[in-house]
Amino acid sequence: METDGALIEWSVRGRADAFVEVVRRHEVAVHGFLARRAGHQAADDLLGEVWVRAFAARAGFQPGYADARPWLYGIARNVLRAHWRAAASADPPSTASEGQNDPWDDVVERLDSAAWARALADAVRALPAGERDVLLLVAWEQLTPAEAAAVLGVPAGTARSRLHRARATLRLALAKNKHEREEDRCQPNTRNLSTRIH
Amino acid sequence: MPAEHAEPEHPDPLSVLGQVDPPAPGVLDNAREALWAVVAAEMLSDNSPREQAANDVREQAANDVREQAANDVREQAANEVRKQTMRRRKEADS
Numbered sequence: 001m002e003t004d005g006a007l008i009e010w011s012v013r014g015r016a017d018a019f020v021e022v023v024r025r026h027e028v029a030v031h032g033f034l035a036r037r038a039g040h041q042a043a044d045d046l047l048g049e050v051w052v053r054a055f056a057a058r059a060g061f062q063p064g065y066a067d068a069r070p071w072l073y074g075i076a077r078n079v080l081r082a083h084w085r086a087a088a089s090a091d092p093p094s095t096a097s098e099g100q101n102d103p104w105d106d107v108v109e110r111l112d113s114a115a116w117a118r119a120l121a122d123a124v125r126a127l128p129a130g131e132r133d134v135l136l137l138v139a140w141e142q143l144t145p146a147e148a149a150a151v152l153g154v155p156a157g158t159a160r161s162r163l164h165r166a167r168a169t170l171r172l173a174l175a176k177n178k179h180e181r182e183e184d185r186c187q188p189n190t191r192n193l194s195t196r197i198h
Numbered sequence: 199m200p201a202e203h204a205e206p207e208h209p210d211p212l213s214v215l216g217q218v219d220p221p222a223p224g225v226l227d228n229a230r231e232a233l234w235a236v237v238a239a240e241m242l243s244d245n246s247p248r249e250q251a252a253n254d255v256r257e258q259a260a261n262d263v264r265e266q267a268a269n270d271v272r273e274q275a276a277n278e279v280r281k282q283t284m285r286r287r288k289e290a291d292s
Contacts, residue, residue: 016237023233027226035218044225048232055236120211140216170212 004068008061019058022068023051029069029141033076036140038083046083050076070147073137077151116177123173131166134159 002010004022011019030050034043054075061071124132130152137148149159 016240020230020233020237023230027229028220031221031226031229032218035221036216040219040221044221044228047221047225047229051229051233052236055233116211117215120215124212124215135212136216139210139212 003066005061005063005065008058008068009063011055012059016055019055023054026069026072030072030076033073033141034080036136038080042080042083046076046079050079053079067147069141070143070150073141073143074151074153119177120170120174123170123177126173127166127169130154131162131169134162135166135170138163 002021004025007018007022011017011022027047031043031047034046034050038046050072054072057075061068065071124135127135133152134145134148137143137151138145141148143151145159145163146156148163149156152159154162
């Protein structure tokens with residue numbers, strides 16, 4: 001099977017339709033990336049834009065990379081940012097807080113009401129955006145820290161240290177939450193949460 | 199205890215947070231349609247990004263040549279003016 005890099009190279013050399021095979025390979029993953037961050041409706045609406053942007057930018061893809069997912073996630077991330085900027089500017093000032101439209105609020109809204117999920121979501125929300133991005137690219141999109149670094153355009157070492165800090169912060173927050181809940185003895189589902197953050 | 203009766207391993211809670219339903223039928227096709235439109239347009243125009251880049255390079259080179267020629271003409275004109283000025287001064291001195 002040809003690598004993504006080879007297919008994209010073919011598409012640049014004149015076989016534009018080869019790019020569609022790359023899209024077929026990763027369309028569910030990229031849709032999931034969008035849906036996890038902006039909800040299903042926005043993902044449905046934005047997926048086509050991701051493909052069109054990626055197609056237009058394909059000459060800049062390094063064909064040495066076998067897997068196009070990090071590159072596609074980077075483009076999807078830019079499409080999401082533009083979507084959020086547009087949404088923030090369309091909202092009246094009372095709901096859009098000076099352009100700081102944090103999409104994580106939407107993620108929390110979509111969560112089920114399990115207490116442990118809320119506690120975890122709150123802990124993730126409290127992370128600095130850069131640490132949160134790396135953490136979720138690794139935990140949700142199954143990327144390596146180096147691949148997450150490529151998505152975010154930061155050095156791999158930076159991504160690794162952000163991931164380390166994010167995990168440490170989450171463990172601490174969840175251990176505190178577990179302790180509080182064990183004292184209350186009302187939510188046994190939170191037990192051992194802190195030890196299961198990989 | 200047999201393996202199939204063992205308590206299943208708890209998944210990473212963060213992964214659980216990130217679980218989403220697969221896209222509804224037709225969503226992926228619709229998105230691919232948007233892509234096909236631009237793919238077809240490019241194939242019909244026979245203007246691949248590499249050709250476009252090559253065209254850009256050629257155009258830039260042509261611009262460079264034009265600019266260089268214009269600079270040469272300006273420099274030559276300035277030299278000519280300098281020479282004439284010096285000639286006039288010599289004639290005036292003599």
